[in-house]
Amino acid sequence: MSAISELIRVESDGNISFGDYTLATKAKKDNFEHKGDLYKVKTCKEITKLESNGKFVYESVPGTAVLEFSQTENQVSFTVEGPEDAQVTLELEEDAEYEILINGTSSGCMKTNLGGKLTISVELADADSVEVKVQKK
Numbered sequence: 001m002s003a004i005s006e007l008i009r010v011e012s013d014g015n016i017s018f019g020d021y022t023l024a025t026k027a028k029k030d031n032f033e034h035k036g037d038l039y040k041v042k043t044c045k046e047i048t049k050l051e052s053n054g055k056f057v058y059e060s061v062p063g064t065a066v067l068e069f070s071q072t073e074n075q076v077s078f079t080v081e082g083p084e085d086a087q088v089t090l091e092l093e094e095d096a097e098y099e100i101l102i103n104g105t106s107s108g109c110m111k112t113n114l115g116g117k118l119t120i121s122v123e124l125a126d127a128d129s130v131e132v133k134v135q136k137k
Helices: none
Strands: 007-012 016-018 027-034 037-043 048-050 056-059 065-071 075-081 085-089 097-102 105-111 117-124 132-137
Touching: 016 037, 027 117, 048 065, 056 065, 075 085, 097 117, 105 117, 117 132
Parallel strands: none
Antiparallel strands: 007 016, 016 065, 027 037, 037 048, 048 056, 056 085, 065 075, 075 132, 085 117, 097 105, 097 132
């Protein structure tokens, strides 16, 4: 498993990776510019949180490392790593239905609440990493 020692970075394909679940105390990086957006990441072993232009994007409890995070109007995809199972919350479109794919297998459909939040559980205890894809229906 790998933590993102620089807290947030741009990968060669243009996606971002962020989070360091190995930190005992919270660390943050603010005003990270990528594709015209300003990102802020806060991370430690208890929580990892990403904001874009002051708006909530991603949060995991406990903390995780997120690799190859990509978000479009209809889909969010990333690989998540961590030492134990995690609860991941994403901010998506309000009152919309999404199919959740974990390692390429459908985990069913979920509807976001009025705030656009969608929470999923990822089982990391027995896996090096888990691929997550959330597609709008």
